[in-house]
Amino acid sequence: MTNTNIIAIDGPAGAGKGTLTKKLCEHYGFAGLDTGSLYRAITLCLIEKKHDMEHLDINFAIQTTKELSDSHEILKYAKNPAIRSQLTNKYVASVAKIPEIREIMRHYQTEFAQNPPALPDGRPAKGAVIEGRDIGTVICPNAPVKFFITASPETRASRRLKEYLDQGESASYQEVLASIIARDEADRNRPTSPLKQADDAFLIDTSVNNKEQTFDVARKYIDSHLEMKLV
Numbered sequence: 732m733t734n735t736n737i738i739a740i741d742g743p744a745g746a747g748k749g750t751l752t753k754k755l756c757e758h759y760g761f762a763g764l765d766t767g768s769l770y771r772a773i774t775l776c777l778i779e780k781k782h783d784m785e786h787l788d789i790n791f792a793i794q795t796t797k798e799l800s801d802s803h804e805i806l807k808y809a810k811n812p813a814i815r816s817q818l819t820n821k822y823v824a825s826v827a828k829i830p831e832i833r834e835i836m837r838h839y840q841t842e843f844a845q846n847p848p849a850l851p852d853g854r855p856a857k858g859a860v861i862e863g864r865d866i867g868t869v870i871c872p873n874a875p876v877k878f879f880i881t882a883s884p885e886t887r888a889s890r891r892l893k894e895y896l897d898q899g900e901s902a903s904y905q906e907v908l909a910s911i912i913a914r915d916e917a918d919r920n921r922p923t924s925p926l927k928q929a930d931d932a933f934l935i936d937t938s939v940n941n942k943e944q945t946f947d948v949a950r951k952y953i954d955s956h957l958e959m960k961l962v
């Protein structure tokens with residue numbers, strides 16, 4: 732039977748989508764998909780092929796995406812920590828704006844939403860949490876629960892800086908802030924599937940809510956909107 736327990740989470744870089752997704756998956760026994768990791772995986776593969784990322788060859792990028800997707804190699808790349816490097820951050824939005832690449836990724840994401848894979852411990856998933864930029868608007872427009880997670884650029888840059896420093900990467904606050912603002916602009920202003928709050932999405936600002944408060948607000952909203960008794 733096709734899964735209809737779908738939670739769509741969208742928002743800009745570093746807003747806390749990943750943290751919320753993880754907590755919701757654990758709480759409800761849902762499978763989670765970080766769709767950003769797919770676009771990052773394609774970007775990393777192109778970088779590894781020594782492709783000139785400043786002058787992206789769109790046909791080559793599309794062909795690489797097809798190969799990665801057909802061979803399921805994309806999942807291997809998506810697990811590589813290098814997808815979160817500053818170099819990948821720099822180029823991922825220019826890869827993600829290519830409509831043909833988004834179309835290939837749409838099939839993968841729709842399939843995950845409708846037939847979520849078993850949980851790591853082997854239990855069947857009771858639903859799916861999908862996070863990205865266009866999940867509530869384009870990928871799962873009929874999701875019964877949609878969140879738009881945001882925070883000020885300064886808060887998001889401070890969090891990202893801490894992640895880099897924790898991983899041993901050097902970075903300055905000003906560089907990280909500039910890179911976050913540039914990526915937000917690229918994501919919001921692209922013609923295909925821009926970052927946008929769906930009309931029926933519930934907004935949570937994580938500059939004013941900490942991780943636990945964000946989870947509590949989301950849980951209450953889900954419990955009053957998903958018809959199935961989940962827990």
Ligand code: CDP
Nearest residue numbers: 743744745766767770823824827863864865
């Ligand atoms: O982790 P962070 O919030 O920085 O971003 P991400 O979710 O890993 O996404 C990385 C990039 O992939 C975004 O800046 C977008 O350019 C692109 N992306 C997208 O276009 N559509 C999605 N559904 C998810 C990510």
